[in-house]
Amino acid sequence: MKKFTHEGHTAHQFDIELNDVKHKVMNMGGLVESMVHDGLEALLTMNAELGAKVSLDDKKANQFELDIDEDCTRILARRQPAASDLRLVITIIKTITDLERIGDEAEKLGRIGVKLANERDIPHYYKDLRHLGDHVKSMLREALDAFTRMDVEAAFRTAAKDEAIDMEYSNISRLLITHMMENPGHVSHALDMNWCARSLERIGDHACNICEYVIYLVEGEDVRHANLDEMRKRLL
Amino acid sequence: MNLEQDQAEQTIDEIVASLGDTVGETRVENPKMSATGVDVFYADKQAIYGVDLDIANNEVIAMIGPSGCGKSTLLRCLNRMNDTIPICRVTGELTLDGEDIYNKDTDPVLLRARVGMVFQKPNPFPKSIYENVAYGPRLHGLSRNKADLDDIVVTSLRKAGIYNEVKDRLDAPGTGLSGGQQQRLCIARTIACSPEVILMDEPCSALDPIATAKIEELIDELRENYAIAIVTHSMQQAARVSQRTAYFHLGKLVEVGDTDTIFTNPSHELTENYITGRFG
Numbered sequence: 001m002k003k004f005t006h007e008g009h010t011a012h013q014f015d016i017e018l019n020d021v022k023h024k025v026m027n028m029g030g031l032v033e034s035m036v037h038d039g040l041e042a043l044l045t046m047n048a049e050l051g052a053k054v055s056l057d058d059k060k061a062n063q064f065e066l067d068i069d070e071d072c073t074r075i076l077a078r079r080q081p082a083a084s085d086l087r088l089v090i091t092i093i094k095t096i097t098d099l100e101r102i103g104d105e106a107e108k109l110g111r112i113g114v115k116l117a118n119e120r121d122i123p124h125y126y127k128d129l130r131h132l133g134d135h136v137k138s139m140l141r142e143a144l145d146a147f148t149r150m151d152v153e154a155a156f157r158t159a160a161k162d163e164a165i166d167m168e169y170s171n172i173s174r175l176l177i178t179h180m181m182e183n184p185g186h187v188s189h190a191l192d193m194n195w196c197a198r199s200l201e202r203i204g205d206h207a208c209n210i211c212e213y214v215i216y217l218v219e220g221e222d223v224r225h226a227n228l229d230e231m232r233k234r235l236l
Numbered sequence: 237m238n239l240e241q242d243q244a245e246q247t248i249d250e251i252v253a254s255l256g257d258t259v260g261e262t263r264v265e266n267p268k269m270s271a272t273g274v275d276v277f278y279a280d281k282q283a284i285y286g287v288d289l290d291i292a293n294n295e296v297i298a299m300i301g302p303s304g305c306g307k308s309t310l311l312r313c314l315n316r317m318n319d320t321i322p323i324c325r326v327t328g329e330l331t332l333d334g335e336d337i338y339n340k341d342t343d344p345v346l347l348r349a350r351v352g353m354v355f356q357k358p359n360p361f362p363k364s365i366y367e368n369v370a371y372g373p374r375l376h377g378l379s380r381n382k383a384d385l386d387d388i389v390v391t392s393l394r395k396a397g398i399y400n401e402v403k404d405r406l407d408a409p410g411t412g413l414s415g416g417q418q419q420r421l422c423i424a425r426t427i428a429c430s431p432e433v434i435l436m437d438e439p440c441s442a443l444d445p446i447a448t449a450k451i452e453e454l455i456d457e458l459r460e461n462y463a464i465a466i467v468t469h470s471m472q473q474a475a476r477v478s479q480r481t482a483y484f485h486l487g488k489l490v491e492v493g494d495t496d497t498i499f500t501n502p503s504h505e506l507t508e509n510y511i512t513g514r515f516g
Contacts, residue, residue: 008514080472082499082511220501 006088014079018088021071025092025099028064029144031057032099032106036140036203039106040133042113043196044126051117054110061103068096084217091217095147098206102140105199105206112192123186125179129196132168136200136207139165143207143214152218156232159211162204169201252285252486259504260493264292268433268463269314269351274328276309276318276487283309286328287489289482291433296455296464298478298495300471302510305484307467311435314465315351316344332433349376352426356438358418360410360425365402368410368421369393372429388428396424397454416447423454434458436466440473452477471511475499483507 006018035057042051072093075081081089116122139161146154176190176197215223215235223231263270267290276284284306291297291314299307309318316337318324330337337347349372360368369389372378379385389406393399398420402413410421419439426434436455440448455477458464468474474481475495482492483506491504502508509515 008509010513010515014513082471082475083502083508085512086500 006085011079014085017071017075017079018085021068021075021092022088024064024068024071025095026144026148028061028068028096028099029147031061031064032102033137033140033144035061035103035106036109036133036137039109039113040129040137040200042110043116044113044130044133046113046116046122048114048117051110051112051114054107058103058107061100065096065100068092084220087217087220091213094213095210098209102203102206105203108199109196112196115192123179123183123189123193125175126189126193128172128175129193129200132165132172132197132200135161135165135168136204139204140207143210146211146214150214150218152215153236155211155214156228156236159208159215159228162208165201165204169197172197248486252488255485255488255490255506258288258489259491259507262288262290262489262492264290264295266293267291268293268333269465270329270331270334271310271313272329272331274310274313274326274330276306276313276327277325278321279323282487284313284487289489289492291463291465292480293463294459294461295480296459296466296478297480297482298474299465299467299482299484300469300474300510301484301490302515303469304486306487307482307484308437309487310484311353311437311465311467314433314435315348315353316342317348317353319344346376349429350431351433351435352429352431353435353437354419354422354426354439357442358415358422360413360418360421362409362411364407365393365410365413365421366406369424369428372425376429378428378430392424392428393421395427395458396420397450397457398424414447416443416450419443419447419451420454423451423458427458431462433463433465436464438468439466441469448473471499483510485510 006022007015009015035054038050038057039054041047042054072089075089079085116126139158142154142158145151146158173194176194180187180190209224212224215221215231219235221231221235269291271287271289274284274287275282287306287310289310299311301307312318313326313330314337318326326338332347332351336342361371363371366389369392370385373385373388379388390399393402398417401417402408402421410418413421419442423434423439440451443451452473455464455466466474466477478495480492481495481498483490483498483502483504485506491498491502491507493503498507499511502511
């Protein structure tokens, strides 16, 4: 495995610029992680206040995306990075797009939490989202850790978890269809819940993307749309 | 030689030995020129260590590396420019179309017509634009009459992308042109001898960005008809104009590969460090 560093440039200022932008991504990742946590809590506890906070945080996440994009554009224009530096900048540009989308999905969870807070007769099976949500949260945390440490092994391990999440989502979907057929009065709620499960599943996909970018960053191999098991054997 | 110097030299040899074998494919199918186990010495000092490298037809190969890494030395071996340096000694094999160019029967003047060179500083002869280009063909007897020669001059100037700028003043001195025009005139002068290979030793380092862009555009066009090797200190230039890139360090060829790969995902740590601007 290659060792990876973005420091040691003769132009020390370049080190500082790359470090700054990388730290911003880590901060944005922290924000988005807490949004997913809050969004899920807002939904499960039907907490309107927390749901509203996620919406506010989403604006911060959007601003992060704009700032980091601008930093990356400036680095590309002024430094013309090559090799691992180039891959770092590309990885960051792609990672923040996924982070921003994760923020959007978290906001959706929060919005439905706000909606539920004003409603009665909510079916008990909302609680079923807890397990999927925890699963997705831990995957996101591991993906962000892999990014922070540029850890290819962890990225592979985390990306592999996406399959289980997809499976869990499709199980929830199937369960909801049954509920809808049994109790047509709950269709509206069941649909909302399906949207929430779908949002969580998408967050898992975005976390998986981030893992793939980390592998590209460190190994220089584009593993998107590839068989991860084979890649793992080849790279590790 | 005292002990201290001896130790210092050993250290350099040790460092060179620690660089290991060249990473990447040094050979191509149907090479135009080929270097095998080339060592170059300036008196006792070794400047190049066992370089294997092919230069292919219709390809631009960029040679990059820090100052003193041997890239210009190797370039100069390819048309025996080093013959003019008495203390310079070249061993190993260098071939053009499979024939050894250091063979004692090879006429270096003819070799240099087949393997032309463009230098860092534009160096037109203190003659007219016409005479600058006509000089080589006349020397090598490439034209039968004046009309032939006129034809070669005009074609060469056209290929070098400078004809339209100088067609009304072919009798004016070549030294009166701008730097970029002078360099293109020198390229026209090289082309006029119908070379098969063109060597360029930092051809743009004395030029402004617009003249540089014109030369780079020209290099891309010339690639259709010639094999081109270019030494450059500008990594961006190497990335822009070449199809293959060779990275030299302390007289060794460290890595060679597709330019796309070298600039996005080089294999050797030294290449990575050089390309990303990290030195020692």
